[in-house]
Amino acid sequence: MNTKQPANLPPALSTARRQFDQWRSRHRKRARLPKELWRQAAVMAREHGLSKTASALGLGYYSLKKHFNEVACEQVIPAKSESNFIDLLPVAMTPGFMECTIEWADGNGSTVRMHIKGAGLSDLASVAGVFRGCQA
Secondary structure (H helix, E strand, O other): OOOOOOOOOHHHHHHHHHHHHHHHHHHHOOOOOHHHHHHHHHHHHHHOOOHHHHHHOOOOHHHHHHHHHHHHHHOOOOOOOOOOOOOOOOOOOOOEEEEEEEEEOOOOOOEEEEEEEOOOOHHHHEEEEEEEOOOO
């Protein structure tokens, strides 16, 4: 076991390194690491990179990569159970001649869809400005 720590390790990797060294000191040489330690190493690799994490924790690069890919496959993003609605009062929009559906999507996969009847072009521009973060 290499007890010398690489210089300039981020605090999280340094802490993980100490945990790995403690586990190794209590177990026989060449014993398999528990899943919890592999999971922790995969999380560190997501933040600090595979090579740097493998080197800091004394792990084989390809072994860490295998566990990294397994952990990535296990992680599922839960669907949102609530929808956020914005209630637009009829007073805010004057009756006009337009009917349209407006949809905004951000880079994270969130989508806002609106179907508007009876609004004028200037009213639609005002609504769009509110969603873009501008004051109308």
